[in-house]
Amino acid sequence: MDNEVDVFYQELPKVELHAHLNGSVSSQTIEKLISRKPHLNIEHGMTAIGKGQRRTLDECFQVFKVIHQLVDTEEDILMVAIDVIKEFAADGVKYLELRSTPREEKTTGLTKRSYIETVIKAIQQCRSEGVDIDVRFLVAIDRRNGPEVAMETVKLAEEFMLSSDGLVLGLDLSGDPTVGHGRDLLPALQRAKNCGLKLSLHLSEVPSQLEESELLLNLPPDRIGHGTFLHPEVGGSQSVVDKVVENKIPLELCLTSNVKGQTVPCYSKHHFKYWYQMGHPSVICTDDKGVFSTDLSQEYQLAASTFGLSREDVWKISQQAIDCIFAPDNVKQQLKQKWIDLQPQVFK
Ligand SMILES: CC(C)=CCNc1ncnc2c1ncn2[C@@H]1O[C@H](COP(=O)(O)O)[C@@H](O)[C@H]1O
Numbered sequence: 001m002d003n004e005v006d007v008f009y010q011e012l013p014k015v016e017l018h019a020h021l022n023g024s025v026s027s028q029t030i031e032k033l034i035s036r037k038p039h040l041n042i043e044h045g046m047t048a049i050g051k052g053q054r055r056t057l058d059e060c061f062q063v064f065k066v067i068h069q070l071v072d073t074e075e076d077i078l079m080v081a082i083d084v085i086k087e088f089a090a091d092g093v094k095y096l097e098l099r100s101t102p103r104e105e106k107t108t109g110l111t112k113r114s115y116i117e118t119v120i121k122a123i124q125q126c127r128s129e130g131v132d133i134d135v136r137f138l139v140a141i142d143r144r145n146g147p148e149v150a151m152e153t154v155k156l157a158e159e160f161m162l163s164s165d166g167l168v169l170g171l172d173l174s175g176d177p178t179v180g181h182g183r184d185l186l187p188a189l190q191r192a193k194n195c196g197l198k199l200s201l202h203l204s205e206v207p208s209q210l211e212e213s214e215l216l217l218n219l220p221p222d223r224i225g226h227g228t229f230l231h232p233e234v235g236g237s238q239s240v241v242d243k244v245v246e247n248k249i250p251l252e253l254c255l256t257s258n259v260k261g262q263t264v265p266c267y268s269k270h271h272f273k274y275w276y277q278m279g280h281p282s283v284i285c286t287d288d289k290g291v292f293s294t295d296l297s298q299e300y301q302l303a304a305s306t307f308g309l310s311r312e313d314v315w316k317i318s319q320q321a322i323d324c325i326f327a328p329d330n331v332k333q334q335l336k337q338k339w340i341d342l343q344p345q346v347f348k
């Protein structure tokens, strides 16, 4: 981890809505994977970006390729998912929506279906062990793989939404934002929406994607990942902002990810400020806690120290994130009660 985190932020109950499974693998788990696969000659420095380091977006995406080499069997996915879930729980996360791109690996017999089944198994295992966290799964579409794969992924997600007892709730659109165009993925996303899958889309993560963002906002998505370049000051537009505001589409904001990936010049210039000041639902998230050497407590602390938030402000941010989850109302009610129960202990 990059910084010391105050105990308040660790004890603060939190909701994590934007976490890519393979980007969330901790250094301890990477060690275990490396020792399982010494022949790959992968060193630790290749899978994480440390304090003060920054990489181009392209270099960041290379990191995922390395991690994917290390995670290519059902056994690996099970271990990684269980470790990640337990780490979020240990960091005070009470509700987690994990997202991951189903992959097939001919050499190990991994299929997209068994990939999803394995993540579900990990969630169920943690639940049966009594880990204090409610975990749901968003199936991810990697935009690089084009419209056919996107449609295939939607069909799989639809199937699991119906058979997973509420664990699979929706879809994520992610992957290298400079590759492909959202226009081509519209039919798949439209189908997902029509069948009741919730949609979280990475939008305007890089500049000059206004046209794509406008198009995808017409769906509309249920949440937006990053939205870094949506507002007029950074090349977006007021009409796009208006659309997000009118539809009350929550933003998932990931400070360290954007600074280390260099889409935002420094913490104080992060667009959290723009949206938070407007009173728009803004959820603090990690994106890839392993790759960016962070955790959710640290992201809350960074937001607080950068933007001068009081403990009460921080509490409100974590509490209001409950309204942005994809799980149904009864789950929201349970979480709100949990927050009420924990409050005296956190502010002791
Ligand atoms: C490069 C950078 C600054 C990353 C942060 N921003 C991101 N933007 C878009 N897609 C992402 C990002 N981080 C992770 N992903 C997606 O998540 C995948 C890794 O997790 P998984 O294999 O789906 O379980 C990546 O291959 C990519 O498709």
Ligand SMILES: [Zn+2]
Pocket: 018, 020, 174, 202, 225, 287
């Ligand atoms: Zn992301």
